[in-house]
Amino acid sequence: MRSQAASLNTKRSITPKAASQKEALNLICSQKGILRVHTAYGIEAYEKRGRMWPEPTRVAMAEADAVLFGAIGGTSYPLPPELHKTDSLLAVRRSLGVFVNLRPIRTLPALYEASSLKPRVLKGVDLIIVRELLGGIYFGEPRGVEMLPGGERRGVNTHVYTSSQIQRIARFAFDIARTRKGRVCSVAKENVMEAGQLWREEVQAIHDAQYPDVELTHMLVDNCAMQLVRAPAQFDVLLTDNLFGDILSDSAAMVTGSLGMLPSASLGITRDDGRRGALYEPVHGSAPDIAGKGLANPIGSILSVAMMLRFSLSMPKEADLVERAVSEALESGARTIDIAIGSKHISTEEMGDAVASKL
Amino acid sequence: MRSQAASLNTKRSITPKAASQKEALNLICSQKGILRVHTAYGIEAYEKRGRMWPEPTRVAMAEADAVLFGAIGGTSYPLPPELHKTDSLLAVRRSLGVFVNLRPIRTLPALYEASSLKPRVLKGVDLIIVRELLGGIYFGEPRGVEMLPGGERRGVNTHVYTSSQIQRIARFAFDIARTRKGRVCSVAKENVMEAGQLWREEVQAIHDAQYPDVELTHMLVDNCAMQLVRAPAQFDVLLTDNLFGDILSDSAAMVTGSLGMLPSASLGITRDDGRRGALYEPVHGSAPDIAGKGLANPIGSILSVAMMLRFSLSMPKEADLVERAVSEALESGARTIDIAIGSKHISTEEMGDAVASKL
Numbered sequence A, B: 001m002r003s004q005a006a007s008l009n010t011k012r013s014i015t016p017k018a019a020s021q022k023e024a025l026n027l028i029c030s031q032k033g034i035l036r037v038h039t040a041y042g043i044e045a046y047e048k049r050g051r052m053w054p055e056p057t058r059v060a061m062a063e064a065d066a067v068l069f070g071a072i073g074g075t076s077y078p079l080p081p082e083l084h085k086t087d088s089l090l091a092v093r094r095s096l097g098v099f100v101n102l103r104p105i106r107t108l109p110a111l112y113e114a115s116s117l118k119p120r121v122l123k124g125v126d127l128i129i130v131r132e133l134l135g136g137i138y139f140g141e142p143r144g145v146e147m148l149p150g151g152e153r154r155g156v157n158t159h160v161y162t163s164s165q166i167q168r169i170a171r172f173a174f175d176i177a178r179t180r181k182g183r184v185c186s187v188a189k190e191n192v193m194e195a196g197q198l199w200r201e202e203v204q205a206i207h208d209a210q211y212p213d214v215e216l217t218h219m220l221v222d223n224c225a226m227q228l229v230r231a232p233a234q235f236d237v238l239l240t241d242n243l244f245g246d247i248l249s250d251s252a253a254m255v256t257g258s259l260g261m262l263p264s265a266s267l268g269i270t271r272d273d274g275r276r277g278a279l280y281e282p283v284h285g286s287a288p289d290i291a292g293k294g295l296a297n298p299i300g301s302i303l304s305v306a307m308m309l310r311f312s313l314s315m316p317k318e319a320d321l322v323e324r325a326v327s328e329a330l331e332s333g334a335r336t337i338d339i340a341i342g343s344k345h346i347s348t349e350e351m352g353d354a355v356a357s358k359l
């Protein structure tokens, strides 16, 4: 046994996506002697065991070298509020210590037709969003809704970052830039937020002290949201905070034709035993409206497997193979409904097969 | 004298934009007996008087029925930090009590070529963003950067909304929806932010109690950022908070071909004397990189004048005329550089003339 990969099936609803992702994963794991543990998280687990994130799943995840996550979010399933604190995706991210979320976005000429953007805008897009994942308004205190005298209510959330949180994510972004085109654009709202000024200063200081060879620019978040639609090819590495990273990666999604195309990797710091938290998940949510109909695009999940091979399992060649298989399947015309414009579309499972057949 | 319009020239840098905006404005004001007061705000005022927002400008603005603002932001001009509190655009918005910011976004077939989006996506887009403008993270306390023991710094900003702040902006959005297609989509991040849950609950409650005839849907901000690129024609009225409104309106800008096309109106509550704060400004910033070169697109400013005629000066017919003149100028081929794709472009002033000639 070389390594353990715990594949978490988030919800009953994503079974079809999980199916084809599993296929590619099985193929690779069985050839490489990797132990695959399948364990339950989400509504399914909640209904069976009263917890979204039950103890056996916690144990399996803590033991694994990498966690492959189905998809979550987007439902209004009535869960007890206390579970949001202890069992939510945010709790999972926190427990694994994954402070960086990587969202690579690349365009394929085969998908120019599917995108809502013009081919002239899509040409040459190859960017990666480096999103801070354990700070900002997602975790800041105080938070909550309080009653004011007179019956008014007041809702509060706190955006907070310390220098060291900013420094470690900045270093990550600069390191990645060195393996790419060597350019980092740091995004904040420093003309309104003092915490954004701190963000900018700390990123600039790390750059000047340790990464003078990398090109660093700064951009306001509103402008960046526009530039991702106007001219996304200008970016190499986009470095930003938790909330802005969430919004900007969805803005950028249409570049690829569909949110369903996008993979992500969330990584922690390397511990003394050489291991680090690693969570792989597609950027899309669980899309309960299309669940179980064979309509979901499995490519976000399959490319997340490729990222897992590269970042957690030291199998960069296999990662390349998976990515190439995806490109070839798309070039040969395989399309799920979200990326099919006026052409015939295939099911989630058929897309999984199309990719597997190119492996 | 029917009314006063104080036209604020934000920066030396925007003089060319102001020039053609002034032309249209002069034409209308002189015919209608409206007093036009031109007064200084911004860097220019700061250099002459040591304040961005000097006293005479404050007085002129307080007396005016409407304020037409040049453009601001986007520079790194070194201003003393205390002026940001007292003299910034946020201080201006607060002092005028303008709690709602309206950003209409419409596509014109003549500009399909200029947009980065495909014509199939642009067809039929006619939406308006109703952005809350005096709350959220822009004004929340506590805020700032503090020193922690050990040399670490900690940056904080607070997102906060009360029920009544949410209710008044929700009512505004529902009222507008009744004059349009009758659909409001409310945008928050309620799966992460408790203040977003409050936002959603209050909007829903106002809807159910007072506007059951309007169709109300809710959307997460990340999804909305994507939908604005994927299929913007789905929206009628988008209701959202200060920060999300800032980001989403820039995301939506490329629909029109250029940020330079977009006008905005910021309005306050109607006071006992029947007057209300009203601030009209293009959505774009002062773009110091192109300032003074005749490259700026004056249409955002000109359409802001149209909004002023409609919302502050009770001149809806004249507002229609200005809007029609803009459409006609564009249809006859007039293009500033930001919306010229492979065709000849004209200067800021020539665009102003092209619009004025259609009036």
Ligand SMILES: CC(C)[C@H](C(=O)O)[C@@H](O)C(=O)O
Pocket: A072, A073, A074, A089, A090, A246, A283, A285, B191, B192, B222
């Ligand atoms: C489901 C939700 C909590 C999550 C987030 O906001 O981080 C999702 O939108 C994402 O981008 O991973």
Ligand SMILES: CC(C)[C@H](C(=O)O)[C@@H](O)C(=O)O
Pocket: A191, A192, A222, B072, B073, B074, B089, B090, B246, B283, B285
């Ligand atoms: C200049 C800046 C403070 C402003 C904002 O963030 O509100 C601008 O981006 C806008 O959209 O009007």
